[in-house]
Amino acid sequence: MKLVIAKDYAEMSRLAADEFFALVASKPDCVLGLATGSTPIGLYDCLVEDYEAGKISFADVTTFNLDEYRGLDPEHNQSYHYFMNEHLFSRVDIPAQSTHVPDGANPDSDAACSDYEAGIIAAGGVDLQLLGLGHNGHIGFNEPCDHFPVDTHVVKLTERTIQANSRLFDSIDEVPREAYTMGIGTIMKARRVVLVANGADKAQTVHDAFFGPVVPQVPASALQLHPDVTVIVDEEAGALCK
Numbered sequence: 001m002k003l004v005i006a007k008d009y010a011e012m013s014r015l016a017a018d019e020f021f022a023l024v025a026s027k028p029d030c031v032l033g034l035a036t037g038s039t040p041i042g043l044y045d046c047l048v049e050d051y052e053a054g055k056i057s058f059a060d061v062t063t064f065n066l067d068e069y070r071g072l073d074p075e076h077n078q079s080y081h082y083f084m085n086e087h088l089f090s091r092v093d094i095p096a097q098s099t100h101v102p103d104g105a106n107p108d109s110d111a112a113c114s115d116y117e118a119g120i121i122a123a124g125g126v127d128l129q130l131l132g133l134g135h136n137g138h139i140g141f142n143e144p145c146d147h148f149p150v151d152t153h154v155v156k157l158t159e160r161t162i163q164a165n166s167r168l169f170d171s172i173d174e175v176p177r178e179a180y181t182m183g184i185g186t187i188m189k190a191r192r193v194v195l196v197a198n199g200a201d202k203a204q205t206v207h208d209a210f211f212g213p214v215v216p217q218v219p220a221s222a223l224q225l226h227p228d229v230t231v232i233v234d235e236e237a238g239a240l241c242k
């Protein structure tokens with residue numbers, strides 16, 4: 001694992017965007033794994049800047065997002081589908097059919113999950129997976145539990161995640177209680193992983209995930225076993241790792 005401590009959010013975002021820039025420039029038909037949450041917004045802004053400056057094209061890129069709320073339509077303004085359109089897809093030249101987000105509106109959870117997993121395999125697997133980090137150590141929506149889930153699956157969100165994510169909804173009652181997420185196994189199959197985290201409220205989680213024991217109660221700790229992970233944090237989130 002490589003740990004990079006950037007001086008602030010802007011530097012963290014630029015350094016992480018550079019990893020994606022370098023891959024897309026060297027392999028224009030690469031497969032990217034993408035993430036939502038507030039942390040990667042700066043990174044997506046950097047990639048849009050690069051695109052607008054004519055330095056990079058996403059025309060041949062394929063993307064697979066980590067997760068999606070179950071029961072939300074892609075057009076719902078809190079769906080991860082909507083988030084990705086807002087922050088990246090509608091701002092660059094990626095064809096809509098090359099972007100994939102689990103289908104939150106599909107009530108057949110087995111089909112939604114197995115189709116998604118099969119789609120990733122058919123595309124040749126993920127070259128570079130972006131991750132944020134939940135306060136309880138979750139990645140995607142893999143919540144702390146007693147095992148590492150393997151494939152894309154349905155998950156019941158914990159109270160802590162529902163609370164944390166309620167800031168984006170009109171009321172906490174509107175936050176979906178379930179989500180579709182890539183499994184830890186799906187994430188571990190990506191050839192490379194970049195995880196971003198910022199802010200003092202993530203410092204303990206970053207420390208536990210990357211310097212604590214590998215346990216499913218801290219889902220991100222599985223990444224310690226991945227052969228090519230870069231963790232990029234700002235000084236606040238990296239404060240306990242020095």
Ligand code: GLP
Pocket residue numbers: 035036037038039040066067131132133134135138139140141161165
């Ligand atoms: C959500 C997402 C995660 C994300 C996490 C942290 O629960 N499912 O993929 O990493 O929140 O979000 P933030 O970056 O806003 O702290």
